[in-house]
Amino acid sequence: MRTRLATMADADAIAEIYNREVTDGTATFDMVPRTPTEQAAWMGDHSGAYPCIVAVPDNADAEVSGTVLGWACLSPYRTRPAYSTSVEDSIYVHRDHQGRGVGSLLLGDLVALADEHGFHAVFARIADAGAASVALHAKHGFELVGVEREVGRKFGRWLDVTLMQRLRPA
Numbered sequence: 001m002r003t004r005l006a007t008m009a010d011a012d013a014i015a016e017i018y019n020r021e022v023t024d025g026t027a028t029f030d031m032v033p034r035t036p037t038e039q040a041a042w043m044g045d046h047s048g049a050y051p052c053i054v055a056v057p058d059n060a061d062a063e064v065s066g067t068v069l070g071w072a073c074l075s076p077y078r079t080r081p082a083y084s085t086s087v088e089d090s091i092y093v094h095r096d097h098q099g100r101g102v103g104s105l106l107l108g109d110l111v112a113l114a115d116e117h118g119f120h121a122v123f124a125r126i127a128d129a130g131a132a133s134v135a136l137h138a139k140h141g142f143e144l145v146g147v148e149r150e151v152g153r154k155f156g157r158w159l160d161v162t163l164m165q166r167l168r169p170a
Helices: 008-024 036-045 060-066 102-116 132-137
Strands: 002-005 052-056 072-074 086-093 119-126 143-154 157-169
Touching: 002 072, 002 102, 008 036, 008 052, 008 072, 008 086, 036 132, 052 102, 072 102, 086 102, 132 157
Parallel strands: 086 119
Antiparallel strands: 002 052, 052 072, 072 086, 119 157, 143 157
16 A cells, blocks of 8 residues: 545545544544535645545555545644744545554655645644554654543543644654
């Protein structure tokens, strides 16, 4: 498998992976699935300095069929100007492809893009004590910053968010 920059042709596959987590999971605090119009706008926001990448099988037939194994993106960490050198990552792997190295490939390439774009700090906000996500980020040089206790509520229960950070190597 390999990664590449996402295109508008990937919008439906990205939305499908994300919306399943919206309706059935706790990796996102969104409560309403994205519409095609909202997904198109989101795609427009995730290019240039804030790219979205997708993991795809490394063969031409899969590329033609539009198979997306997972996706990852960088987003502004905060809107105030002093935060402009910091970004937040998001990584979602299709449930049928979890545990196969897709997330590690995505995060490794996403961190490299963050470095290439000159970002100093990359943050990960991991909901609901996602042990696999915490381990994945630690493998890629992220360190625990802290835990925000009971900051979200979904499916009738309080959820914590683990905050991890990676600083660009000197």
